[in-house]
Amino acid sequence: MLKHRSSKDVQDTHDLVMHTYYSDDASSRVHHLGLHKALCVLMGWNFSKAPDHSKAYQNLPAEVAAVNQDQLIIWPPHVIVHNTSTGKGKEGRMEGFGNKRMDNRVRELGLTGGKPKSLYGRDGGHLGITLFKFAGDDSGIRDAMRMAEYFEKTNRGRKSWARVQPPIPSKDDEKHHSLVEVDGRTGEKKRILYGYLATITDLDKVDSETKKKTTIESLREFTGSK
Incomplete structure (x- = not known):
């Protein structure tokens, strides 16, 4: 030794x-x-x-390393949802969906259980990210995984977001069919949401308060016994 x-x-x-x-x-x-x-x-x-x-x-191997990283999640479980900004406001700062509006959006998708928290930068501008925090128990991890699986199954998960993510959120996003869709019934433009279960590699995306109040746990410990 x-x-x-x-x-x-x-x-x-x-x-x-x-x-x-x-x-x-x-x-x-x-x-x-x-x-x-x-x-x-x-x-x-x-x-x-x-x-x-x-x-x-x-x-x-890179693929094995990626699997290992995906297994270490932020706890209590969080789902990171992207593309929640709506462009610059009159003062030049980015604006976006607030907590109540995001709560309504995910409920429209049939998803419940998470508490939304929209993130803002030092200048007060919306970062285009909303965190959904779930309970730190069996029901919480089930609800979080259900939300993450919804995004993955609709091709709006982590890898999909990496492909379509704009360098800087802007009003021009509305021209991008992967970021904004038009409701065929009402003609309303809607932001397309992307999301995934937050892991150890996402610590740079969450706010300082969330970092202080969370730990890193192994997903296998919660799903392996089910």
Whole structure:
């Protein structure tokens, strides 16, 4: 076994992985191993292979790394919904759907259980993102997955959003058939919503308050026993 490294010796991510895996502090062993796994998943490395100085554990197929990352979710569960801005207002700031309007939109889709929170930037402009927070229990994860599965099955999930996402939200979005659709009955233009279950890779998309009030949990722990 490799010699335990002090936290003072940590200079990069590899050193941190080594420290968390080989820590001999019995009182925090479980927490260290949890951090080791989270770091490896976040970096796309193999957490099941003992780390060493050859760094062989860093070799993991991209598709396997992606699956591992998808399994570490923000808890309580959240669904991130995109394309909720409506263009610039009179003052030049981006405007978008508020919480009540987003709640009504998802109810129209037959989806319930989540509490919406529209996100705004430092300038007060709408970011085009709404978070739906679900209860931190079995019913909450079921409702969150149901919403995420709805978007995925209608080709409006994570990968679809990555393909159609505009560099900067603008009024011109209305000309993009993948972002705005016209109601055949009323002629009303409607934003096409895209969404997916929030994972560890989405921490940069959520607001600071959400980061403080959430943890990272393994989706397998909740779905594996069902």
